[in-house]
Amino acid sequence: MRTMVLWCPDWSVTAALLEQADTAGSATTDAPVGAEAPAGAEVPAAVLSGNRVLVSNAAARAEGVRRGQRRRDAQARCPEVLLLPASPERDARWFEPVLATVEELRPGVAPIRPGLLAVPAPGRFFARAGVSGEEAAAALLAEHLVGAGVWDCRFGVADDLYAAERAARSAPPQGCEVVAPGESAAYLRDLPVTVLADEGPEGTELADLLRRLGLLRLGDLAALGAGEVANRFGSHGVEVWRRVQGAGVAPLASRTPPPELACEISFEPPLDSAEAAAFSVRTTAERFVAGLAARQLVATGVRIEAEFESSGAGAGPGVSARSWLHPRCFTSRDLVDRVHWQLQAGLASSGLRSRKSFGTPITAPVTVLRLLPEVVEPAGDHAEGLWGGGAEDQVVRGVARVQAMVGYDAVRVPVLQGGRGAADRQALVPWGERPTGLRPVDRPWPGAIPGPAPTRVFAEPHEVEVVDDAGAPIAVTERGMVTGEPVRIRLGRQWCPVAAWAGPWPVDEGWWLGPGAGGRVARFQLVGVDGRAWLLRWEEGGCWWAEAAYD
Secondary structure: OOEEEEEOOOHHHHHHHHHHHHHHOOOOOOOOOOOOOOOOOOOOEEEEEOOEEEEEOHHHHHOOOOOOOEHHHHHHHOOOOEEEEOOHHHHHHHHHHHHHHHHHHOOOOEEEEOOEEEEEOOOHHHOEOOEOHHHHHHHHHHHHHHHOOOOOOEEEEEOOHHHHHHHHHHOOOOOEEEOOOOOHHHHHHOOEHHHHHHHOHHHHHHHHHHHHOOOOEHHHHHOOOHHHHHHHHHHHHHHHHHHHOOOOOOOOOOOOOOOOOOEEEEEEEEEOOHHHHHHHOHHHHHHHHHHHHOOOEEEEEEEEEEEEOOOOOOOOOEEEEEEEEOOOOOOHHHHHHHHHHHHHHHOOOHHHHOOHHHOOOOOOOEEEEEEEEEEEEEHHHHOOOOOOOOHHHHHHHHHHHHHHHHOOOOOEEEEEOOOOOOOOOEEEEEOOOOOOOOOOOOOOOOOOOOOOOOOEEEEEEEEEEEEOOOOOEOOEOOOOOEOOOOOEEEEOOEEEEEEEEEEEEEEEEOHHHOOOOOEEEEEEEEEEOOOOEEEEEEEOOOEEEEEEEEO
């Protein structure tokens, strides 16, 4: 089986420009990125790592920007060069659509690194009159990749991966260089040793050493003995020598395409009722769960997308999408409930439409509903025990039934977040959702009360009075000093002597919001002679409030 290699030059730069254009909402230039862009339309760009140029595109290289240059040297050679940060994750993410495009036409794709992949070379299936099957297949792949926005794509075909990669690097943009069967070793021997610089720092060092020794072609290296190569050029030199000898052939590590687990249903005519759509999606939800179960999987995170007809002239369909999480795993009934809640919120009045948690408001009848798994886990991790589920499983099922009856927002779970006051440190999250956007707990919160935390936090603080032995109200100065010692506290209509107190913990926050928006506050811990303990808050202006109680 012969090998075909697809190479996209300067992929790190291409991916960075694609991401930049996607973020901006429009292309950076009027022409696509690649060697086929009109003259003068391509932007000189380079990717930096450690303040040095890692990759530069053709326009930047034409101005003298080279790999390994410092930032200031690259800017001196080309002042208008666009410098972008390196991101291997970004390169891989933007190369995934290229893999998918090739995989649609030729299964068995083997990703090598972002910008480089290999597939088993197609045979006579794509052959046309006067054109071999391999060249015709490369032309078809190039046509689809150009349609996907990848203009500079080059192909090479040979008996082994190494020779095919060298051939791809010698091909023109959107072209293909084919090495005849059985000629890979001879093809490699004719190449100059400078091609090794494409293999990274080790290849560059080996190429420089070979040139200094007078070995100008890979064939000169292949003529040496194995022992001489191992003693003088190390492991990398031996690997290159083996490949030039034709002994470096290895099978491709082709990836298996992930199974299609998403399910969707189309409505004809479109539905404008959340109840009707939820009833119609039951069979699709059962099919979705059964498809996961057939692969011994369950979904703990699902994305629900609802397409609806756009009201704008010439505009495409609108999409309302939301990701849902489950504390255990989704059943078909759970999915139907989530569909109903999402559509009910999207089709509701304008007051509900303003809630961003349910995605884009649905302004027209729904035409398509789609269920996509976002987080899947092995079914064995969520299987019941030998003697059935425990009390925790029964609670989960009971809460799920209650939530299905009263609504998504009606069942909430308290979670801890960062803050200074007792009320600031608690947040309520809908049951089944993972908390997001909470203040971090591990931050230093100046003015926060020390532990232990109060056991009861009042939904509405109670107004109290705190006075000293002369009956004067206690206050806190701008320096955080108490004007007197708390002696008595009035809770409701009764006064209670103070047995012990601690504080104050002053806080000055919200002053940047404008007059009346913030101010100085101070918190106290106070214990009465009757044994009751309180968390009190003093506000600038002389008001005292009981925020919480200790048991």
